[in-house]
Amino acid sequence: MSKKNEDSPEVATGQHYTTGNHAAAEGSLAAGCKFFGGYPITPSSEIAEHMALRLPKINGNFVQFEDEIASIAGILGASWGGVKSMTATSGPGYSLMVENIGLGLMTETPCVIVNVQRGGPSTGLPTLIGQQDVMQARWGSHGDYETIAISPSNVQECFDLALECFNLSEQYRLPVTLLMDEVIGHMSERLVIPPKEELTIISRKKPTDPPDKHLPYKADDSLVPPMATAGEGYRVMVTGLTHDERGYPDLTPEAQDKAVRRINDKIRLNKDKIIKLEEYMLDDAKTAIVSFGTSARAAKGAVNRARKKGIKVGLLRLITLWPFPDEKIDQLADQVDRIIIPEINYGQVTREVERAAHGKTEVKGDFRLGGAIHTPQEILKEIERN
Amino acid sequence: MSRVEVRFAGFGGQGIGLMGRLLGEAVALGEGKNSVMTQSYGPESRGGASSADVVIDTDDIDFPKATDLDYFVVMSQEAYSKYIPKLKKGGIIFVEEDLVTLDEHADKAKKIFKIPATKIAESLGSRLYANIAMLGFLCANTDDIVSEESLLKVMKTKIKARYVEKNLVAFQKGKEHQ
Numbered sequence: 001m002s003k004k005n006e007d008s009p010e011v012a013t014g015q016h017y018t019t020g021n022h023a024a025a026e027g028s029l030a031a032g033c034k035f036f037g038g039y040p041i042t043p044s045s046e047i048a049e050h051m052a053l054r055l056p057k058i059n060g061n062f063v064q065f066e067d068e069i070a071s072i073a074g075i076l077g078a079s080w081g082g083v084k085s086m087t088a089t090s091g092p093g094y095s096l097m098v099e100n101i102g103l104g105l106m107t108e109t110p111c112v113i114v115n116v117q118r119g120g121p122s123t124g125l126p127t128l129i130g131q132q133d134v135m136q137a138r139w140g141s142h143g144d145y146e147t148i149a150i151s152p153s154n155v156q157e158c159f160d161l162a163l164e165c166f167n168l169s170e171q172y173r174l175p176v177t178l179l180m181d182e183v184i185g186h187m188s189e190r191l192v193i194p195p196k197e198e199l200t201i202i203s204r205k206k207p208t209d210p211p212d213k214h215l216p217y218k219a220d221d222s223l224v225p226p227m228a229t230a231g232e233g234y235r236v237m238v239t240g241l242t243h244d245e246r247g248y249p250d251l252t253p254e255a256q257d258k259a260v261r262r263i264n265d266k267i268r269l270n271k272d273k274i275i276k277l278e279e280y281m282l283d284d285a286k287t288a289i290v291s292f293g294t295s296a297r298a299a300k301g302a303v304n305r306a307r308k309k310g311i312k313v314g315l316l317r318l319i320t321l322w323p324f325p326d327e328k329i330d331q332l333a334d335q336v337d338r339i340i341i342p343e344i345n346y347g348q349v350t351r352e353v354e355r356a357a358h359g360k361t362e363v364k365g366d367f368r369l370g371g372a373i374h375t376p377q378e379i380l381k382e383i384e385r386n
Numbered sequence: 387m388s389r390v391e392v393r394f395a396g397f398g399g400q401g402i403g404l405m406g407r408l409l410g411e412a413v414a415l416g417e418g419k420n421s422v423m424t425q426s427y428g429p430e431s432r433g434g435a436s437s438a439d440v441v442i443d444t445d446d447i448d449f450p451k452a453t454d455l456d457y458f459v460v461m462s463q464e465a466y467s468k469y470i471p472k473l474k475k476g477g478i479i480f481v482e483e484d485l486v487t488l489d490e491h492a493d494k495a496k497k498i499f500k501i502p503a504t505k506i507a508e509s510l511g512s513r514l515y516a517n518i519a520m521l522g523f524l525c526a527n528t529d530d531i532v533s534e535e536s537l538l539k540v541m542k543t544k545i546k547a548r549y550v551e552k553n554l555v556a557f558q559k560g561k562e563h564q
Binding site for chain 2: 015017183186187188189190294297298300301302304373375376
């Protein structure tokens with residue numbers, strides 16, 4: 001993006017030709033993000049770089065911390081200070097963050113973590129694609145929790161879904177992961193940013209009761225308690241220990257049951273509102289492709305090629321990876337003879353599809369281990385194989 | 387579908403990435419078509435191998451990388467040797483003739499356009515304009531990539547103001563080269 005655009009306000013309305021990483025940064029800014037704390041890592045560094053240029057110009061703050069552990073701690077603190085906050089990293093950095101992501105889940109702290117996936121495990125393939133952190137985004141931290149992770153397939157979606165991540169994190173009060181990948185992060189495409197007034201921006205509910213009567217973890221039917229900012233006169237209690245509605249540690253099975261059940265149920269019971277899917281040519285399909293991120297582009301190309309040959313195949317693109325669309329997969333398993341899952345890992349989404357299909361249809365993964373992406377022709381071959 | 391794949395390749399410092407960005411943006415914002423630009427480069431900021439791919443299509447671009455090049459725009463010997471196998475049979479080569487010696491692998495090309503882009507740039511005061519001279523040459527000799535109008539518009543907004551004028555001259559010189 002040009003210097004000129006970087007001078008513009010929070011929402012860089014207009015047409016751009018830019019990378020997925022810059023688009024994710026702009027989507028975050030448009031959502032109202034005012035704090036970025038991070039430690040640069042390939043292939044996500046351009047997000048930090050872009051935020052470092054943009055945030056100081058719109059009354060925001062950028063901090064490069066000493067490592068990823070401090071970065072996630074910093075954005076949790078910023079969130080309790082009342083601002084929308086984020087970090088961006090890749091697999092190795094996310095690994096360092098998972099402990100404090102758990103703290104964010106237990107303390108119901110809204111924030112956004114972008115993971116631009118590269119090949120792993122460990123240092124793996126720093127500059128090349130992977131989609132191997134799907135399970136980490138779900139189960140990386142210890143304990144029982146539900147979480148949200150979203151996966152864009154093009155540059156426009158990096159903007160749209162970064163904004164959506166902030167909205168969901170504010171609405172449901174939890175850390176939300178934007179699970180990108182190296183190819184989407186680094187490639188350039190057209191990005192159209194609408195005028196500010198056309199964007200839907202959600203911010204956390206604030207308490208309305210008097211400060212002396214306020215219970216910071218008492219939720220209404222939404223199961224999401226209003227969140228006071230430190231310094232507004234309300235008592236702000238933040239602890240990773242199991243806590244009661246006052247926020248005081250309460251280390252009993254009863255308190256644990258109540259607290260942990262609620263932080264899970266606030267997502268479980270709203271799955272239908274949270275989950276976003278793209279269904280493409282599925283109506284009469286006998287074979288379904290389930291894919292996400294960069295892989296879903298080639299999958300769609302394969303569906304188009306197969307349809308030209310008269311093969312009844314469709315695509316279910318998982319925009320939301322977590323919570324997983326169990327019901328949709330279950331329906332699909334009733335309809336189709338086979339589900340193929342192209343993914344750049346050794347079977348992470350495939351395992352979920354197997355679980356949700358309940359043995360009613362054949363489930364087959366089409367794996368790349370990282371570093372390269374499927375071509376539409378390769379997926380077509382898989383479709384044509386009997 | 388009318389997918390067109392263009393690869394710019396040379397060494398770091400020649401402005402290969404800029405060529406890709408200018409073309410990609412001119413197509414996507416000026417021509418109403420889709421384009422995806424991807425880059426690859428070595429760890430060195432100058433001297434290492436550098437390439438930029440632009441995939442152009444009226445439909446959605448399902449595969450973002452170039453695999454079967456319609457156009458190969460090449461500005462170094464190393465890049466030529468590395469990528470010539472990727473040129474489609476019947477594809478077209480644009481070559482910096484003073485920096486690249488073609489071999490029998492180029493026989494599969496339908497056409498080969500040669501330009502001393504670096505010399506042209508040096509005549510304008512700096513070899514840094516070679517990439518834009520090449521872009522002008524490419525634009526003048528193709529009709530399914532991009533219009534001159536879209537490209538010039540992007541150049542005026544994306545190139546630093548104090549360098550625009552010289553680059554426009556380089557573009558013109560490349561365009562006029564026979």
